[in-house]
Amino acid sequence: MEPKQLTAADYRTDVWNDWCPGCGNFGIVAAMYQALAEMKADPAETVVISGIGCSGKTAHFVNTTGVHTLHGRSLPFAQGIKLSNPALNVLINAGDGDLLGIGLGHFVALGRRNVDLVVMMHDNTVYALTKGQAAPTLHRGEKPKALNEPNIQDSVNPIALAVTSGYTFVARSYSSRINHLKETIKQAVRHKGSAFIDILQPCVTFDDIHTYDYYNKRVYELKADDWNPIVKDENEIQQKMMQAIAKSFEVDDRIPLGVFYENPLTPTFEERLSEKLPSYLGTPPSREKIEKNGKTIVDGDKFVEIFSQFIVEY
Amino acid sequence: MEPKQLTAADYRTDVWNDWCPGCGNFGIVAAMYQALAEMKADPAETVVISGIGCSGKTAHFVNTTGVHTLHGRSLPFAQGIKLSNPALNVLINAGDGDLLGIGLGHFVALGRRNVDLVVMMHDNTVYALTKGQAAPTLHRGEKPKALNEPNIQDSVNPIALAVTSGYTFVARSYSSRINHLKETIKQAVRHKGSAFIDILQPCVTFDDIHTYDYYNKRVYELKADDWNPIVKDENEIQQKMMQAIAKSFEVDDRIPLGVFYENPLTPTFEERLSEKLPSYLGTPPSREKIEKNGKTIVDGDKFVEIFSQFIVEY
Amino acid sequence: MEELRYILGGPQGGGLETTSEVLSWSFAKSGYGILSDREYFSNIKGRHSYVHATVSGTAIPFHLSYPVNLVGAMDAETVFTHFQEIDKGGYLIYNKDEDNAKFDSIPSIETELKMRLNEFFKANGIGRTLGELAVYLAEKRQINVVALGYSSLLRELQQEASVIAAQASRYVSSILIGSIASLVGLDSSSLAFGLERRFRSGEMLEHNKIFSKIIARHIQTFSYKRPNLGKSSLNRGKMVVASGNDFVAMAKLVGGVRFQSYYPITPAADESFTLEKYEKVGGDHDLIVVFQTEDEIAAVTSAIGASLTGARSASATSGPGFDLMTEGLGWAGINEAPILVTYYQRGGPSTGQPTRGSQSDLLSSVFASHGEFPRIVLSSGDHSEAFWDTIDALNFAEMFQTPVIHLVDKFLANSIASTPMPDVSKIQVQRGSLVKKVGDEYHRFDFSSSVSPRAFIGDERMWYTGDEHNEIGHIDEDSENRIKMMTKRMDKMNLIEKNIPEERRYALYGDKDPEIVLLGWGFIKGVAIKALEQLRNEGIKASYFHIRTFVPFPNESVVSIFRNVGPERVVDVECNYEGQAGVLVRLNTGYQLKKRIVKFTGRPIYLNELVEATKRILSGSSQEVLSLGA
Amino acid sequence: MEELRYILGGPQGGGLETTSEVLSWSFAKSGYGILSDREYFSNIKGRHSYVHATVSGTAIPFHLSYPVNLVGAMDAETVFTHFQEIDKGGYLIYNKDEDNAKFDSIPSIETELKMRLNEFFKANGIGRTLGELAVYLAEKRQINVVALGYSSLLRELQQEASVIAAQASRYVSSILIGSIASLVGLDSSSLAFGLERRFRSGEMLEHNKIFSKIIARHIQTFSYKRPNLGKSSLNRGKMVVASGNDFVAMAKLVGGVRFQSYYPITPAADESFTLEKYEKVGGDHDLIVVFQTEDEIAAVTSAIGASLTGARSASATSGPGFDLMTEGLGWAGINEAPILVTYYQRGGPSTGQPTRGSQSDLLSSVFASHGEFPRIVLSSGDHSEAFWDTIDALNFAEMFQTPVIHLVDKFLANSIASTPMPDVSKIQVQRGSLVKKVGDEYHRFDFSSSVSPRAFIGDERMWYTGDEHNEIGHIDEDSENRIKMMTKRMDKMNLIEKNIPEERRYALYGDKDPEIVLLGWGFIKGVAIKALEQLRNEGIKASYFHIRTFVPFPNESVVSIFRNVGPERVVDVECNYEGQAGVLVRLNTGYQLKKRIVKFTGRPIYLNELVEATKRILSGSSQEVLSLGA
Ligand SMILES: Cc1ncc(C[n+]2csc(CCOP(=O)(O)OP(=O)(O)O)c2C)c(N)n1
Ligand SMILES: Cc1ncc(C[n+]2csc(CCOP(=O)(O)OP(=O)(O)O)c2C)c(N)n1
């Protein structure tokens, strides 16, 4: 399909959006619509993949291909899709429970691969769709309204975890800074490798602590003049990682938004595959012809040639 | 049972140990036997819990209670055991595939809880028991002998991951420095909270890269004179975490052994539970009487009292 | 009127649950029995949700039916969704301020319903507005339309109770409480009781009391004949009014569960939330650790771990979570670890219909996990069964040292019923074969019996492994040992067969010499039993065979039913597509159920459709697919 | 001699596989058919492992049997473990250097075997040493004991081939190659072929050639009558000599799998390793991405993802991994995603007997995952079936757009067989209903057919969800849509019933008018067919009913078997405890299998024990539990 000139509104489906009025998720899809329009994303070649949760519904609200997967499993589904068709532009919308709770193993595994895709985490500190239990992003001692008692598990630090796991683009944005988020998404898409965006997303129904007000008072944007997250050469990697992790500890009074870490040098998984399978990018698994007129492309002679190791002639 | 004076040999079962001759695992159990003897561990109150892998067999070789669980699941089994009987001394022997591959979600979740137990990771860079595939600790580009091609996934950094996840005692030791390992285990047991020991463990059968020779040339012990991993007050936490993570990047030429991070201040999960359930440590789940002469301890009156919210009288 | 059936509808998150609860408490307090089902989308706020209840003073109701006598609508969508369900002479309470609302401009109404509405409005020559529909209902359908101006009511509340305008909207759902109480003539002390249960004390309570009086004044102005339930003839005494989830939670606490692990999932999680509320159980030294894990794998494995230390332990989940527990279940099986999984069935496959009901997880629970090990699978038919089954499940798990799966369907889990308080003195706690202080010679898997004496971790030294093992618990690959150990474990199925009597496995209701037998399980029980009554009134002799345990299966009794009435006259009634209990009937007895009434829309089976379907079966139909309910 | 049966034993990791491979290649090259099973502990080095083979020049063998004609022992443990299995007049090759070894001081021998040995030695009044045992075997059992001094042989090798002492031990396993080749009189070019296949070129190859000559010299010194296989009468042509794992891997490559994800697990992983070796498939532009994931959940879900983009995709696992795939399977079901899971069955439950075989995962694969969705379950009986079933499975997955589970048991997976090269020109690649360039109006789940035209992600815009959905793929909770969509999906089972013909579902071997019918599946095929022959020789008319597909089930044919021969004469033969295929027979046909021959020790069923058991059944026994094999 030829990319058409689509507007942000064109990237919205006519599925009724049933998020709670005022939900931070609206800002996230708004930024996605705009980013997709500005990037002239081809709807058939763009895939929005989500897990299960309020965030999971995103796949139905964006007018590209949408794959609404299982709770916690958006990343392996996404990798299957991307690795068999690396031409696709793959965006993932996952809940914080999705990604850092049940799906955490996949989260770290993706970092180790650096597959070229974008992971957007709807960071709302709760399991929203199951009615407000503590998500892994909720700090210990906090008690949003659905909890009987304050949370007794510590929170994970998503930025530090992403950096430690090998993500090569790690950023934070905020659902009500739509422009900032849109730009961050575009940067993440342009980045080659696994990109992670921690998106602060107020859940107006269940999280009465991390409200718009809470974030509005605390967030600030990292500025180029005193913050450079980009790895210029291999030797810088560790230092930039450390810098990002150190920055990620700022979460209480002032919450930084922006790119924490960006490393364009580590090869993507697709590049690693291409290295051993040179035709990979040209004819990836989804694009291979496997039959000619209903017959396998491997005929008898070819079979013998390929599998000579197994064949004995007597 | 009264603790008896047991020797290291008493902590060894008479199950035939079928690890490959020369395997690093022998050093690990040797250190465990000694540590248990020196700590006068009561065999009935000590529980060795393992996953599946060569490492998983450890539970059968130690003459305390042993629970050989499922691949990747040693930690949740262990938490169920420990939380229902917090008086137990719980030691976990897990493979690096076990813990940082399939079981990674549990690994991070445990850090968030700081349950008082000890996790020993048999870091041998391969899935040994399935014949030598790349484990999550194997670096990209390395090709131990069972691989057809060099590994194309990056390794995780176990120390950085443990620190980031909230483990309050994080150390590295080496299976052939039995004394160092024994002392580290004892420290870890004494520590209150989740303790993680990354144990370098040469797999002599499948890993022809990280051999004894490889490690012997590289390891060095962190010394008190220029290394202090201990958090003295809350304000130091971040700095000590950063220091540990920075140190964890040293993996190539020189590999540090010792305690990377130790934080005695964060309350354990058991303490957190006790705070809301004051009788928890005194009469934990496993020690509660739930019946009197075959009847429930909750009689009719008590039922009405407890569940008054549900009861209507007409 | 023998029973009152009502529907209350409104946007999810709009207070409907409060309304329903208050009414349930109030009805219960004034001596009526109530069953109240909750239907909702997988959504937090805004989508259409409703409560469907039956209230009766002659028998505790365990069924729902259409048409209803009353629809109370918080919003226009409720009217558009449910107007067809109101009986002639029934009532519609709605907000006339919305008279101009058109169904096709309500975004939350799903396309299919819009299309059906479109056809209906066209066919009946009505405009598309709520107002016109109301007129039509009053004139053409003989429905008593109680048109209230919700905003003016709220304004009155503001004035009389000095509620500030911004907060008045919190009381929209109270309009239904007040108007139904007034219409039905609920006594004011019962209403007050309901309100107090819900709001305890304070402003909200006071405002609600004032508001119900304001509303009553308005309702008085309608001259319609009032629905009259009559005085209750039910026995007086203590009633438990609670959801199925809560009944199970109560039973777990009373039955001795001291460790429950869970990962949130609809419709199971409510049980764990209740357990959390009661984590101190009720005594100074009793407590339950309710452990929210990172996933269901951790939920089941940590519960197994806890079980090894001697704590009675359990978990609760539904389909997707149960799938993830499959591997852990097998470990419990080979290690003979007592463990209870309460399995709340929702609509599948996959995420399916996460907030709707089903009975489609039976086969997966009977066969889940690779390899072979003994298990017990129980299923509950109503709230009281759910309570007692939980108690039994805990005992069975320890008596046979094996996993027990307790199936509860969402219909039961999320509906609120009034049930006489269980006689707690009848509860037995059977812990099976236990030992202590055996010392070095303790062999956890002693061959002496299928159920070896069990010591707790912490009391003795012992070994467990998921590998095949010898008596000590160490890995063993020898063939002879394998045969012995497999046989020891699998022999438990014989022990279970012997020790769980046939009568415990099923229940038979209705005519002793039936023309037709309905065979079902789970929440079908209530509606089926009521259907028997209706059928009898119409001269049809029917009975209901209720399966309570699937493993062990009530073979003998099923066989005798087939023998006695003939295979042609046994009808499989289930909330799934393929008739899963029917599959197990075939498997266990060889008999094939040739007639089926199935429903798989996620909504419960209603009395009227079951009766009708049964009659159609009697007239020759072999399969009925039910579809009622919005 | 019609067939040669041998056992080669030694410590795991000691080179036994090499020995076995070389011999297999060599026998195949000289025209014999071979089947060679591998038995090993869950251990990397040191525990006893052995190969059990049948070699024949009259028919390609698909069975194993006891007693064997020859045991080749790398170590004393092998002799202690297998000496009872040698036939009178058979051969024992062993290392006389170990003559002083006592069985009770060999730590790797399991307790139970030690106890059995103890009894045996006591009963026969022999000392506990290897040497004494050898004498006993030669004298009392008429066994031709080929006692070799392994260390002196290795010393000769060091001298003749100038191998340095430290490396000589690598050649212990070659001693068995050389001695068997020489004993059996394998022609030297076939032996060279076997060695070349294994060692390619270089030092190892040369040394082995020299060594086999050295060994032959020693073997010549024994005056025993040689086992004589005779010249092969098998057809000449291309034979594939490979394990079941490899046959499946070949079929996947040829059948068009372009994405395979896996997480290592015995006995499945070998398939993926082979795929990795052939990741370039064989052409410049053909490739397969073999994706090692972090767990089986990721394996199945990434394979499903790949499938959505149009790549034929598959995974391979065994019990514990399959359990973890359960949830993903349901997502594929509701999303009508073609996907193949090759399910290698090992001993369960739980970790069970991870390196042993079983057929105990049938029920879990038929019923895995909550809710209801169509699926196909195939099972293979031999290496050639495994090849063709894989091809079919891939086609079925796409034709019916649904998950396919292909059951292979470990016996088949890990045994090496020689099979005529498959006629590749017969392979059909059927991709089912595909579309491209439909544009905005593409509805992935179009109601027009049970199998909606399928476009690939990347070609069209479309939606998928695990929730119940409408034709577009968006979440939909409407009842009417639910009924349509469930029915559309479940109707595939009818389509499958219609399109997979009855003949494809089973195979029937043996007598047309049998006294007894063995009913089995999987690797039982080979031994059962051979058993028919033996039984016929003994005057018993028997047939073997082989189930090839469990979903769809060969109902008609099973029913007609029961009808024709009578339920008393059908015997369930399975490698599990409860007779799982029997359960499915009951479920699908109502017939109960009343006679059973089962084995659940993890070892395959052997010809002799099957024949014996069948005869016992014929004389009235109703259940036989087999136990043969070390
Ligand atoms: C295996 C499994 N377990 C549990 C659930 C139930 N569930 C649905 S949404 C959800 C949590 C969602 O939380 P999060 O991922 O943070 O997303 P949010 O709703 O906050 O966007 C859970 C636990 C499920 N669908 N699948
Ligand atoms: C669910 C599941 N998947 C796969 C396996 C197969 N398996 C057994 S051991 C093992 C890997 C062991 O590697 P590691 O955890 O590093 O332990 P090691 O053997 O190296 O000590 C695997 C994948 C399994 N037992 N269970």
Ligand code: SF4
């Ligand atoms: S529950 Fe929270 S996250 Fe979900 S839609 Fe409502 S506000 Fe948003």
Ligand code: SF4
């Ligand atoms: S395979 Fe490796 S890790 Fe396993 S026992 Fe052998 S040397 Fe040790």
Ligand SMILES: [Mg+2]
């Ligand atoms: Mg969330």
Ligand SMILES: [Mg+2]
């Ligand atoms: Mg390892």
